[in-house]
Amino acid sequence: MKMNQITEELLKAVSDFKGEFKGAFNIRENGGCAGRQSTEHIRIESRKEGPGIVVHIMPGTKGETVYIPACVNQGGIHDLVYNDFYVGEGADVIIVAGCGVHTDDEEEARHDGIHRFFLEKNAHVLYQEKHLGTGKGDGRKRIDPVTDVALAEGAGLEMDTVQLGGVDYSCRKTRAKLAANARLIVRERIMTDGIEKAVTDFDVVMEGDNSGVELISRSVARGNSYQEFKSCIHGLARCTGHSSCDAILVDNGTVNAMPALEASNVDAELIHEAAIGKIAGEQILKLRTLGLTEEEAQERIIAGFLK
């Protein structure tokens, strides 16, 4: 597969690309399709209306991985895409998304990916996405992902989302509705620096009995960057919900955490935690007793925190 070098580097960073993808994949580059492959159990096709793809995963499919990375490798491009995932009953798959935006000029490179997941009964998906901005240009690197999730009875989605750095502005919106016995786990890690800004907005509605959600956000705000964490968990049934936002401030970073809970069922058990602070001096000291300098200790603590 012949590929733009910048795109290839972005793919390596955001989707572990090693020259090729095995299994089903769709590579999106500057708003177009740069490669696609379906498999016996996973069919990828273009949307009938508007940009984007529809991914059909057959019931009972297990152990397969779908790669759907998107890259913008130059300024002046605003890529907007709608991707839908229909995951059949009892399927258990991994979906690797990931987005890289790159600009070497003063024009903005932007990707907005709107992903909708429809998981049938007892289906399970591990959804991984990494976001990265690169390039020497002054143009803004912007990524605004939207994730809409509908989990049928007994279905489960684990979402692992990482902002690796270099993204000037991002706004992540995640919406989910959970039927009985469904489970959603979101692990989010965000690093911002300079004057970058990152906004996270979760809204999860648990409609079915024994449904559960776990939202775990860890973030580091360095330089003069700004982060906002908003989450609202709604418990409409006998359910459990937990959100935690842990943030480390370095330099003049700012984090604004606003976790919210709403329960309308007496058996809904909802908890939220939010903690913001600098790296504890005793943590630095412990690592210095192991021979690390203060700077090395700080970097190691941050790397571990965001791991």
Add this chain to the structure above:
Amino acid sequence: MLTLEHIVWNLPDREGILNDVDLTVTSGKLVVVTGPNGGGKTTLAKVVAGIEKPSSGRIIFEGQDITDMDVTQRAKLGIAYAFQQPVRFKGLTVKDLLELSAGRALEENVLCSYLRKVGLCANEYIDRELNAGLSGGEMKRIEIASVLARNAKLSIFDEPEAGIDLWSFSRLVETFEELRQQKRGTLLVISHQERILSIADEIVVIADGKIREAGPKEQVWPLLFASERASLCPLGRENAKIDAMRRECHDQER
């Protein structure tokens, strides 16, 4: 290998936390520092590790004046320090900590060997985060394991017995004995525990910021546990502190 000369350490509002302390630690020995609470033991350990800087005096380590060296520099010279209150980290695992301590990647069997030395069932712990999911006793034992993984020339343990169960404590005493017999570095242990005192090569008694007694165990032990302790602590109030210390030791042993 370690010499403290006229070490003084003061707080802004309190002088004499360490008051003209002279101490020599011989290479390859297990030296136990004991004494009443508030006597200056932990401060002494922190001054040696470079966590606290003395107000005056000199510290010589392997012939080199390290008084002005910071904690990182001293660690690189081969001084390791086990905190009395272990530090928790979100995101760092037990494996991460032991590898940082060793300064290299460690095979699973090596990781397990360090954890077994402190009485932990190793495989269950390697990938666990050093966060609130671990009890105080577990954290304490991992802290001690992190110092064992350093293989340092001088390892300082500040009250290693605090917060760990009796079985793990027995395993820890065995580990200290093994290290001493194998001559794997010098051990400086802050402790009130009679069992740790009993395996010492040398015992140092510190009270009110002063070294009250220091010497081979055979010489100091009788003074600690004799009914007549006038030779150890000529002042009556010092005797009272030693009595309290003895009671504390025996209570903990029971």
